Amino acid sequence: xxTLRLIIAVVLTTLPVAAQREPWDVKGAHExxxxxxxxxxxxxxxxxxxxxxxxxxxRAERISTQPEDIFLVQSVANDSCGAVGNCRxxxxxxxxxxxxxxxxxxxxxxxxxxxGRRDIVTGLHDSAFESEETQWRFNGSRYxxxxxxxxxxxxxxxxxxxxxxxxxxxxx
Numbered sequence: 777x778x779t780l781r782l783i784i785a786v787v788l789t790t791l792p793v794a795a796q797r798e799p800w801d802v803k804g805a806h807e808x809x810x811x812x813x814x815x816x817x818x819x820x821x822x823x824x825x826x827x828x829x830x831x832x833x834x835r836a837e838r839i840s841t842q843p844e845d846i847f848l849v850q851s852v853a854n855d856s857c858g859a860v861g862n863c864r865x866x867x868x869x870x871x872x873x874x875x876x877x878x879x880x881x882x883x884x885x886x887x888x889x890x891x892g893r894r895d896i897v898t899g900l901h902d903s904a905f906e907s908e909e910t911q912w913r914f915n916g917s918r919y920x921x922x923x924x925x926x927x928x929x930x931x932x933x934x935x936x937x938x939x940x941x942x943x944x945x946x947x948x
Contacts, residue, residue, distance in 0.1 A: 805884035807861075808835040822872035823849055827864075829856075840871045841887065841894055844870040848883055860901045865918060867896065876912055876919035891916045905930035910947065918922060921947035 812820050812834040819838065824831045833853035839846050849869040857863035858879075865883065867876035880898035889894045891914035900908040907927050912919040924947040930936045 788795045805882045805897070807882045808837050808848050810835055810837055811863045812836045812849075818823075819847070823847060823868060826868060826874055827851075827866055829853065841885070843892055846870070846875075846893075847872075850880065860886075865898060875914070875917070878910070881907075886911070890914050895922070899927075902926075905934065909947070923947070 802837055812823060812831045815823075815836055815838070819836070820898045822833050823836055824834065827834065827849060829851060830853075833851055833856070834849055835852055836847050836849045839848060847866075847870075849866045849868060851857060851864040853863075861881045862879050863881070865876075865878050865880035866874050867883075869875050875893075876896065878898060879900060881901045883896060886895040886897055893914035895914075896912040896919060898910050898912065899919050902908055905928060907929075910921055911923040911926055913922040914920075924945045926943040928937065928941040928943070
């Protein structure tokens, strides 16, 4: 029993440290801007039917990855987005199966990978200098939250930090 308590204590105290060390570099981060209507008909129908939304309410990109292409999909419907652009967000595999479902303003593929797929980081807009970011890892069948953090890019007066201040958060 003591061993189990010790293991739990070690895990709980190292989680924030692990989140702090994770690569929060999001150089490739971008908002999905391509309307779903610009994709091939089969992709439009497959995506819209899986996320249960009208084609006009979605943006999507096909991304070439290993072992197969994926689709980054984001809602643009007013009733599914917050006031600052934090919208419903999905990642679908090439058979249009949803492998990640959440909310995001932007997304980026990381260079690291788990379970055979690249890790993903998504961001929610909090303010001009602050975002809430989530790292996702693939577990073999879908993406799961791995690490979450509040990222501040400037001090309270608006002066930019040389390096962003990263505050680990519990993932919701």
